[in-house]
Amino acid sequence: MRARLRAHHPHLEIELVKITTSGDRILDRPLAAEGGKGLFIKELEQALLERRIDLAVHSMKDLTVTLPDGLHVAAVLERADPRDAFVSVRYARLAELPAGARIGTSSLRRQCQLRARYPHCEVVNLRGNVNTRLAKLDAGEFDALILAVAGLERLGWQDRIREKLDPAVSLPAVAQGAICVETRRDDEATNTLLAALDHPETRECVTAERALNAHLDGGCQVPIGAYAERRGEELYLRGLVGDPDGNIILTEEAYGPRHDPEALGRRVAEALCAAGAGAILERVYGRA
Numbered sequence: 001m002r003a004r005l006r007a008h009h010p011h012l013e014i015e016l017v018k019i020t021t022s023g024d025r026i027l028d029r030p031l032a033a034e035g036g037k038g039l040f041i042k043e044l045e046q047a048l049l050e051r052r053i054d055l056a057v058h059s060m061k062d063l064t065v066t067l068p069d070g071l072h073v074a075a076v077l078e079r080a081d082p083r084d085a086f087v088s089v090r091y092a093r094l095a096e097l098p099a100g101a102r103i104g105t106s107s108l109r110r111q112c113q114l115r116a117r118y119p120h121c122e123v124v125n126l127r128g129n130v131n132t133r134l135a136k137l138d139a140g141e142f143d144a145l146i147l148a149v150a151g152l153e154r155l156g157w158q159d160r161i162r163e164k165l166d167p168a169v170s171l172p173a174v175a176q177g178a179i180c181v182e183t184r185r186d187d188e189a190t191n192t193l194l195a196a197l198d199h200p201e202t203r204e205c206v207t208a209e210r211a212l213n214a215h216l217d218g219g220c221q222v223p224i225g226a227y228a229e230r231r232g233e234e235l236y237l238r239g240l241v242g243d244p245d246g247n248i249i250l251t252e253e254a255y256g257p258r259h260d261p262e263a264l265g266r267r268v269a270e271a272l273c274a275a276g277a278g279a280i281l282e283r284v285y286g287r288a
Helices: 002-008 042-049 108-117 130-138 149-154 188-197 200-215 261-274 277-287
Strands: 056-059 071-076 084-087 102-104 122-124 144-148 161-164 179-184 224-231 234-242 249-257
Touching (some): 042 071, 042 179, 108 122, 108 224, 130 144, 144 149, 149 161, 249 261, 261 277
Parallel strands (some): 102 144
Antiparallel strands (some): 224 234
């Protein structure tokens, strides 16, 4: 982020402030059990509101559906690969896993899709940073992991990816692969500096996905998937809600105009609700 800003503003002075979030500290239990929403961002947002920092950089899939008063997304960077990655030492493809194979992932969205498509495998909740997860895989505790392609590539672990999963197999999380910058609305100077980093196509797509999520009142630790793509002058949005056990998977899709991505997100969310998504999410929130 610092390099990107300096590419547009060479003389800009930038100080990096390290902040450890609740999501970084909770490694021994599912994030859903701690409320899920905002665990990777709330300390950064507090620092913004207290004016200890001027901007916060987030993985956009961690962003809550609504932001605190006075804050907004000033820039959405061009999206990296949004797909999920299959990572394994012994197997080249997800479909090759034998009966009883252990797959590690912390995401309820991934868990429900895996259990529905591969009921012969054991899907196990796995927390920890990427290095910790890969170490457990290498130690033989798991046969495979499902992680985000973008996260692995940003950390230099792209050679660990055995297969990039088609969205038809594992629909990505809302805004997966996108990085955003959050600022104070009234900070005109910072907002002006960041304008050059905003990528309109990515913003359109993630706006549609986030609108779907907001209509479903979802967070980052519920079994909701959404993925929008620009196709000509339209956006194509796919949405998913699933029971974590994999017994029920609901999917809907629709096209809509680029200039109104929020309406498209609401329309797909309403179709999911009509199909029974509300009951599934109520059960999930009841467990959390």
